[in-house]
Amino acid sequence: MGNLDFNNTKVAFAWKTDKQLNKAVFLFRMIGKNSIVKVGKFFTNVALSIHFPIGWAVRPTVYQHFVGGETLEACDEIIHKFAKYNVKAVMDFSVEGGETAEKIDAALQETLRTIQNAHTNNNIPYAVFKPTAFCLTSVLKKAGRKQEMNADEVAEIERFNQRVETLCQKAYDLNIPIMIDAEDVAYQNYVDEVVYSMMLKFNKQRAIVYNTLQMYRRDRLDFLKKLHEDALRDEIFIGVKFVRGAYMERERELALKLGYDDPIHPNKQATDDAFNAALKFSVEHIDRITIFNATHNETSAKYLTQLMAQNGIEKNDLRCYFSQLYGMSDHITFNLAKAGYNATKYTPYGPIKHVLPYLIRRTEENTSVAGQTSRELQLLLKEKLRRTENKS
Numbered sequence: 001m002g003n004l005d006f007n008n009t010k011v012a013f014a015w016k017t018d019k020q021l022n023k024a025v026f027l028f029r030m031i032g033k034n035s036i037v038k039v040g041k042f043f044t045n046v047a048l049s050i051h052f053p054i055g056w057a058v059r060p061t062v063y064q065h066f067v068g069g070e071t072l073e074a075c076d077e078i079i080h081k082f083a084k085y086n087v088k089a090v091m092d093f094s095v096e097g098g099e100t101a102e103k104i105d106a107a108l109q110e111t112l113r114t115i116q117n118a119h120t121n122n123n124i125p126y127a128v129f130k131p132t133a134f135c136l137t138s139v140l141k142k143a144g145r146k147q148e149m150n151a152d153e154v155a156e157i158e159r160f161n162q163r164v165e166t167l168c169q170k171a172y173d174l175n176i177p178i179m180i181d182a183e184d185v186a187y188q189n190y191v192d193e194v195v196y197s198m199m200l201k202f203n204k205q206r207a208i209v210y211n212t213l214q215m216y217r218r219d220r221l222d223f224l225k226k227l228h229e230d231a232l233r234d235e236i237f238i239g240v241k242f243v244r245g246a247y248m249e250r251e252r253e254l255a256l257k258l259g260y261d262d263p264i265h266p267n268k269q270a271t272d273d274a275f276n277a278a279l280k281f282s283v284e285h286i287d288r289i290t291i292f293n294a295t296h297n298e299t300s301a302k303y304l305t306q307l308m309a310q311n312g313i314e315k316n317d318l319r320c321y322f323s324q325l326y327g328m329s330d331h332i333t334f335n336l337a338k339a340g341y342n343a344t345k346y347t348p349y350g351p352i353k354h355v356l357p358y359l360i361r362r363t364e365e366n367t368s369v370a371g372q373t374s375r376e377l378q379l380l381l382k383e384k385l386r387r388t389e390n391k392s
């Protein structure tokens, strides 16, 4: 264990061979170019709509970099490799938007398998799922907006509740904390209600069920404080995954189109302030709130370590976890792990077709602004140089 230094690229990329490092450099050079990402997104959408196979182009590039593999078993090697560096994996069966009963049922069975798998593997501390994988999205949206539903829709929302309960019950039985991802604001009100009802049922002794708070939303800090009050009243523990939020543009466009107030903070600084304030509040109430700090922001990752130190919380206290997405910010994950913190990689897996929306988000997120080299690319190049100098 050592001091925390996010600039240590030797630690960050120790798990990558020279060949893998070069491949990552090539990839980030490509997705750093705005035009390539835009063209790639266009062709991916066209290919999807006409069922044209694009796996040959995606698999050896973005898929391999940002996705663990097609199946849980295919990810074993990565999980094992991470474990050598004290980094744990959170396996995310990456499907969104349940469109048919068959797809929803298949996703349910697979997610149950991830919980079982976490139970048998000490290197997987959490299970996770996306609510939209378990409900027709049109129905979930109606529930979120409290719109009137017909009998079929009511039956669908009841099935959704049942599916969520099946997952949380399994997680509780096997003692594996389970996180429920946050998606669009349109669904979230309803998801919040369902998640709280699960917390009431399963979080009496410890936080098993976790909600996700997107701190780019203006209402989330107050939501957190209310959640804490409710938890005190109901004598339960709460688990929270904190993120900034991944759907800002889409939320803003929708608010404008439908004529309601933009739910997102007016600027990045306000989101950053809310995120860090939420971490502070949670650390100050750590007896009730378990924190999963999901961010690629170095300041926010470091801030939690400082809050922990100020409040006398051990680095490896199981009430404070850190996480970055597979394929991004290894300098944060691996250096946190090296310094003794609970560091995890959120590792999506699944067939190419299912993970394309996720991959499009990752490439857009890594497109550079005004031609600057992205942080990922800078770090990879720094490590490449370090290795070359060491050999000469």
Ligand SMILES: Cc1cc2nc3c(=O)[nH]c(=O)nc-3n(C[C@H](O)[C@H](O)[C@H](O)COP(=O)(O)OP(=O)(O)OC[C@H]3O[C@@H](n4cnc5c(N)ncnc54)[C@H](O)[C@@H]3O)c2cc1C
Pocket: 180, 181, 182, 183, 212, 214, 216, 243, 244, 245, 246, 247, 248, 264, 265, 266, 267, 268, 269, 271, 294, 295, 296, 297, 323, 324, 325, 346
């Ligand atoms: C482990 C993990 C799990 C995740 N799970 C989810 C999830 O369940 N749901 C989800 O929505 N996202 C999820 N994300 C993605 C996350 O919400 C962010 O999109 C991503 O991590 C980038 O934010 P950041 O904290 O890393 O830092 P930064 O790169 O510092 O922040 C970028 C974020 O700041 C916000 N932002 C940027 N510009 C503005 C602006 N002008 N005004 C207001 N806000 C702005 C946006 O949220 C943007 O994504 C997850 C991320 C991780 C690492």
